[in-house]
Amino acid sequence: MSVWIAIGVTAVGCYAVKLLGLLVPAGALERPLVRRLAALLPVALLAALTAQQTFADGQELVLDARAAGVAAAAVALLLRAPFLLVVAAAVVVTAGVRAMGG
Amino acid sequence: MTEQTALSDAPGIGDTGAKPDAAVVRDALGVGVAVGLSGFAFGVTSAGSGLTLAQTCALSLLVFTGASQFALVGALAAGGNPLTAAAGAFFLGVRNAFYGLRLSQLLALPRAVRPFAAQWVIDETTAVALAQPTRRAVRLGFTVTGLTLYVLWNLTTLLGAVGAEAIGDTDAWGLDAAGPAVFLALLAPMLKNTTERVVAALAVLLGLGLLPVLPAGVPVLVAALAAPLVLWARGRRARGAEDDGALRGAVEREDGR
Numbered sequence: 001m002s003v004w005i006a007i008g009v010t011a012v013g014c015y016a017v018k019l020l021g022l023l024v025p026a027g028a029l030e031r032p033l034v035r036r037l038a039a040l041l042p043v044a045l046l047a048a049l050t051a052q053q054t055f056a057d058g059q060e061l062v063l064d065a066r067a068a069g070v071a072a073a074a075v076a077l078l079l080r081a082p083f084l085l086v087v088a089a090a091v092v093v094t095a096g097v098r099a100m101g102g
Numbered sequence: 103m104t105e106q107t108a109l110s111d112a113p114g115i116g117d118t119g120a121k122p123d124a125a126v127v128r129d130a131l132g133v134g135v136a137v138g139l140s141g142f143a144f145g146v147t148s149a150g151s152g153l154t155l156a157q158t159c160a161l162s163l164l165v166f167t168g169a170s171q172f173a174l175v176g177a178l179a180a181g182g183n184p185l186t187a188a189a190g191a192f193f194l195g196v197r198n199a200f201y202g203l204r205l206s207q208l209l210a211l212p213r214a215v216r217p218f219a220a221q222w223v224i225d226e227t228t229a230v231a232l233a234q235p236t237r238r239a240v241r242l243g244f245t246v247t248g249l250t251l252y253v254l255w256n257l258t259t260l261l262g263a264v265g266a267e268a269i270g271d272t273d274a275w276g277l278d279a280a281g282p283a284v285f286l287a288l289l290a291p292m293l294k295n296t297t298e299r300v301v302a303a304l305a306v307l308l309g310l311g312l313l314p315v316l317p318a319g320v321p322v323l324v325a326a327l328a329a330p331l332v333l334w335a336r337g338r339r340a341r342g343a344e345d346d347g348a349l350r351g352a353v354e355r356e357d358g359r
Contacts, residue, residue: 003157006184010174011164013188014195018167019220021202022211030203033333038200039292040301040329045194046169046289047302048309048325053176053282059314069279070286077290083136087143090283095276 069094126239130246133226137168138254143280144171145262150272151179155263162259166252167224169288170195172281173322182319190322201228208232208240222248225288297332304328 054070055061072093076086141162148158153175161171170191177187202223208231211219222244231244266272293299305328312321 002184003153003178006174006178006188007157007160007164009185009188010161010170010191010195013192014165014167014170014198015221017192017196017199018202018223019217021199021223022206022216022220023213024203035200036333037329038197040298040333041326042169042194042197043289043292043298043301044305044326044328045173045190045322046285046292047305048322048328049173049176049190050282050285050289051306052180052309052313052322053285054279055310056180056313058180059318061310061313065276066279066282069276070282073279073283073286077287083287084140086287087140087280087283090279091143091276093276094279095274098274098276 065094065097068097120236121234121239123239123242126234126242127246129233130230130243131250133230134247134250135254137226138251139258140168140284141255141258142262142265143277143284144168144175144255145259145264146266146272146277147172147262147281148175148259149263149266150277151175153178153263155260155267158263159256159260162256165191165195166221166255167195167198168255169285172284176281177319177322180318183317186317186319186323190319190326193323193326197225198223201225204228205231205244208237209244210237219244219248222252224251226251297336301328301332304332 050070054066055063057064069090069092073086073090076089081089144162145158148161148171149155153161158175161174165171165174173194174187174191177190178184202220205223205228206216209219227244227247230247231240234240234243266277269275272278289302293302305325308328309321309325312324316324
């Protein structure tokens with residue numbers, strides 16, 4: 001049940017902000033500070049999420065096969081690989097390291 | 103801003119400068135198909151995190167903004183409180199409001215149509231729409247990208263979730279690395295200058311450092327504070343420099359007398 005609550009709240013919230021942008025008059029959110037903050041907020045969230053989902057096991061920090069996989073994704077990104085290839089690199093390398101007992 | 107001016111005023115964009123519909127559709131399909139297929143990664147990750155098939159599909163149908171979806175299932179899998187998990191997903195979705203703001207000027211949709219177009223206001227549709235030279239091309243690019251992505255993202259979510267249930271232990275296949283890889287791929291193009299890199303580094307430190315001590319899901323929300331913190335610190339420095347300048351100016355004027 002609590003999962004459905006989380007889904008419901010997220011769905012309503014995410015739709016509301018999408019619609020808000022289309023409905024408010026231009027200029028209302030155009031203050032430079034608000035724009036800067038809106039651009040930086042996803043940077044902070046995505047960076048923290050990337051790090052956590054790479055190194056967290058519950059509430060502990062661990063170094064396991066995922067780190068190798070995400071490192072492979074980083075290399076793929078530096079080589080300007082397409083999105084799907086970046087994700088595939090992470091999955092294949094993580095599976096490979098794990099198969100070798102890492 | 104520059105794109106919008108170019109859209110209506112630029113000379114030479116008329117019959118001769120207009121982009122053929124086929125070219126717009128090709129661009130839109132390219133983005134829509136490539137990203138739409140990655141719904142597979144979401145379906146697998148979500149099912150691997152313990153969400154049911156119905157929950158996984160509901161997320162893609164109703165939330166339809168990838169980063170928020172991955173964040174929500176990650177937070178729920180980590181045992182986070184549902185509202186804390188939803189808050190993290192919501193804050194990631196806030197950027198779409200700013201996309202909507204730009205798109206509403208470019209698309210110039212009637213008010214009655216906006217609630218239907220809203221669900222498609224995401225990274226990819228905005229990127230394709232902003233790249234188009236005329237209003238007709240903007241509308242076509244937005245619609246084709248949105249429709250392709252919505253249909254494929256939901257289909258591949260379903261396939262991924264069904265597939266994950268079939269293969270059982272998704273971790274053995276390395277599929278738990280798909281989530282962070284998606285986040286990294288979304289993050290990389292945003293790290294253009296020092297401010298963004300400092301925000302990212304600080305957020306990583308906060309997110310990892312607070313993980314062992316705060317309840318699941320909360321460290322990510324605290325890490326989001328890296329954005330206002332860095333902005334505030336930069337603002338202070340800029341103001342400090344201005345004040346110094348003003349002071350120096352005042353001193354110079356005094357000296358001049």
